[in-house]
């Protein structure tokens with residue numbers, strides 16, 4: 001079996017939603033301390049719906065494919081739904097990632113959560129802090 005699924009290769013070679021949103025309503029940046037990869041997510045939110053999302057990822061192919069898929073999964077969705085997106089769902093939507101690359105999808109989940117947290121803070125919306133991970137934690141990157 002090939003190391004990467006066709007979907008991973010597709011999203012790596014033709015990533016969706018690459019770029020920057022000027023005046024974004026929420027921005028989240030996370031990095032993996034061990035491999036040094038960085039992911040930044042920009043959200044445009046209207047009436048609690050994510051009407052646009054863009055990303056910039058400086059990292060491995062799996063991180064790029066994960067960002068691309070994650071943005072596709074939350075585009076057009078309510079904020080509450082985007083908050084429940086897990087790295088597992090991103091990896092599943094990509095038809096799987098090799099075990100040693102699962103942490104790359106964690107970066108996507110965290111970047112989205114951080115952007116949503118930023119949106120809440122910018123707009124003075126109260127939120128439950130326990131819904132958000134500690135972004136300084138390392139997620140077992142073995143690269």
Ligand code: FES
Nearest residue numbers: 035037060063104
């Ligand atoms: Fe570090 Fe993929 S995010 S190797």
